[in-house]
Amino acid sequence: xxxxxxxxxxxxxxxxxxxxxxxxxxxxxxxxxxxxxxxxxxxxxxxxxxxxxxxxxxxxxxxxxxxxxxxxxxxxxxxxxxxxxxxxxxxxxxxxxxxxxxxxxxxxxxxxxxxxxxx
Amino acid sequence: xxxxxxxxxxxxxxxxxxxxxxxxxxxxxxxxxxxxxxxxxxxxxxxxxxxxxxxxxxxxxxxxxxxxxxxxxxxxxxxxxxxxxxxxxxxxxxxxxxxxxxxxxxxxxxxxxxxxxxxxxxxxxxxxxxxxxxxxxxxxxxxxxxxxxxxxxxxxxxxxxxxxxxxxxxxxxxxxxxxxxxxxxxxxxxxxxxxxxxxxxxxxxxxxxxxxxxxxxxxxxxxxxxxxxxxxxxxxxxxxxxxxxxxxxxxxxxxxxxxxxxxxxxxxxxxxxxxxxxxxxxxxxxxxxxxxxxxxxxxxxxxxxxxxxxxxxxxxxxxxxxxxxxxxxxxxxxxxxxxxxxxxxxxxxxxxxxxxxxxxxxxxxxxxxxxxxxxxxxxxxxxxxxxxxxxxxxxxxxxxxxxxxx
Numbered sequence: 056x057x058x059x060x061x062x063x064x065x066x067x068x069x070x071x072x073x074x075x076x077x078x079x080x081x082x083x084x085x086x087x088x089x090x091x092x093x094x095x096x097x098x099x100x101x102x103x104x105x106x107x108x109x110x111x112x113x114x115x116x117x118x119x120x121x122x123x124x125x126x127x128x129x130x131x132x133x134x135x136x137x138x139x140x141x142x143x144x145x146x147x148x149x150x151x152x153x154x155x156x157x158x159x160x161x162x163x164x165x166x167x168x169x170x171x172x173x174x
Numbered sequence: 175x176x177x178x179x180x181x182x183x184x185x186x187x188x189x190x191x192x193x194x195x196x197x198x199x200x201x202x203x204x205x206x207x208x209x210x211x212x213x214x215x216x217x218x219x220x221x222x223x224x225x226x227x228x229x230x231x232x233x234x235x236x237x238x239x240x241x242x243x244x245x246x247x248x249x250x251x252x253x254x255x256x257x258x259x260x261x262x263x264x265x266x267x268x269x270x271x272x273x274x275x276x277x278x279x280x281x282x283x284x285x286x287x288x289x290x291x292x293x294x295x296x297x298x299x300x301x302x303x304x305x306x307x308x309x310x311x312x313x314x315x316x317x318x319x320x321x322x323x324x325x326x327x328x329x330x331x332x333x334x335x336x337x338x339x340x341x342x343x344x345x346x347x348x349x350x351x352x353x354x355x356x357x358x359x360x361x362x363x364x365x366x367x368x369x370x371x372x373x374x375x376x377x378x379x380x381x382x383x384x385x386x387x388x389x390x391x392x393x394x395x396x397x398x399x400x401x402x403x404x405x406x407x408x409x410x411x412x413x414x415x416x417x418x419x420x421x422x423x424x425x426x427x428x429x430x431x432x433x434x435x436x437x438x439x440x441x442x443x444x445x446x447x448x449x450x451x452x453x454x455x456x457x458x459x460x461x462x463x464x465x466x467x468x469x470x471x472x473x474x475x476x477x478x479x480x481x482x483x484x485x486x487x488x489x490x491x492x493x494x495x496x497x498x499x500x501x502x503x504x505x506x507x508x509x510x511x512x513x514x515x516x517x518x519x520x521x522x523x524x525x526x527x528x529x530x531x532x533x534x535x536x537x538x539x540x541x542x543x544x545x546x547x548x549x550x551x552x553x554x555x556x557x558x559x560x561x562x563x564x565x566x567x568x569x570x571x572x573x574x575x576x577x578x579x580x
Contacts, residue, residue, distance in 0.1 A: 069493075070396075070455050076403030095496060118496045143395035163399035 061088035062173060065106060067099040067125065068114035077112055077141070080166050086173050096120025100128055108136050110173065115142035123147070126154045139172050185250045186365040188357045196357065197238045200350050201231040219282060219289070226278045233274035238350060241267045245351065249358060260351035268344035272336045385544045387481050389427060400455050416454055423447040427478060435474040437574060438505055442466050445484050445503055452488050460492045465504035472575025473512050476548055482537030483516035483566045491520020491564060512572045517565035538566065545570060
């Protein structure tokens with residue numbers, strides 16, 4: 056993947072600091088290029104429809120639509136973005152993979168772990 | 175202290191001082207009674223009799239201490255063995271006591287007989303063979319010269335007189351043995367009571383420990399995530415502040431003896447630390463307010479009792495909300511009881527007024543169980559939606575400084 060253009064990435068998290076952190080990490084990874092951020096499920100879906108990102112780094116627990124609901128809706132489109140769940144809860148993993156998430160990483164995720172997830 | 179009582183119990187022993195007191199008491203009793211008796215009968219030789227009696231009593235104390243040293247070897251044996259030991263051991267003890275009595279009084283015995291005889295108009299003397307002669311003026315028994323006729327009384331052998339005294343001393347020894355066995359039984363009952371009390375306390379402590387509330391582990395990971403964000407974005411001052419807050423929070427929440435009470439002031443301070451940390455995570459969505467009257471700042475509550483309630487408010491009111499939610503911790507006194515309220519104006523509660531929040535029950539159940547274990551029927555927890563959101567109230571007996579301040 057590293058030879059191709061970086062993945063256009065959407066960061067979704069309801070915590071501002073978590074978004075900032077992910078932005079810093081993504082900036083350090085050549086394979087990723089952040090195109091937008093959203094702080095709740097509805098905003099994420101709107102933004103995804105507009106930006107058609109390649110990858111969504113998706114928080115699990117959010118006000119309104121949670122991460123699982125967002126992933127389900129994203130999966131509906133033909134050009135579905137790949138989803139990596141980012142959460143402090145390890146107990147959603149099974150449901151996450153049911154939704155064809157490409158990976159499931161735990162907060163606070165290390166840069167190396169994130170690199171491996173997108174490799 | 176508690177652990178000592180729970181160790182394999184030492185066999186119950188009658189304390190040495192108690193043993194000595196019982197023996198000395200017994201002989202003091204004997205000494206006084208016999209002295210009173212001799213005063214009443216006026217046997218004479220009061221001074222000499224007194225110190226000889228004291229000497230005999232002292233010997234009695236020493237002999238009975240010896241009895242105790244042997245009898246205590248049967249402390250852990252069955253009752254029948256102890257009784258048999260007492261019956262058998264008292265035999266040599268009685269003989270020894272009688273012998274001691276004999277030794278103490280032998281030198282004076284003769285004179286006493288003489289004196290007693292004189293009082294009755296008799297002459298008591300011994301002949302060459304050691305037989306006791308009593309000269310009695312019995313009518314019709316006088317000899318030709320009108321002199322009193324001598325009556326010879328067989329000399330009491332030393333053994334006979336010792337056996338005679340030993341017979342009485344045997345029951346005296348048995349009486350003390352009975353007292354000792356009663357004391358031993360009392361000690362055993364007390365030891366059993368102590369052990370039972372220790373077990374009860376340990377069980378209570380274990381129950382409270384098991385109910386100790388564990389801070390939601392996700393809190394730590396989310397907090398570390400925020401902290402990492404502060405570090406990665408170069409906000410070192412904020413990062414340092416947060417590290418200090420987290421350290422203080424965990425130090426206090428981990429160090430607390432789960433069975434101990436803390437002043438409400440400290441419990442509020444702990445929850446403020448927690449909410450300060452959560453405010454870093456949710457800067458635009460979480461606001462915390464505290465209403466603790468000075469008069470109640472010293473009132474005692476079980477440590478960390480508010481933690482599940484505050485966590486519930488963050489999880490069920492703040493996390494699902496896109497707007498700002500206020501969590502309010504307040505305390506008041508009501509009819510001599512302490513009422514502490516954790517309330518929030520989060521969404522969801524009004525909408526779902528009919529049923530409690532999902533997953534709310536675990537934390538609430540913990541609070542309920544802890545208060546029930548600690549206060550029994552004296553505590554209550556009431557939880558439910560309010561006109562503005564959701565509130566949980568705990569009511570416990572008012573204790574601590576507050577009682578005087580209020």
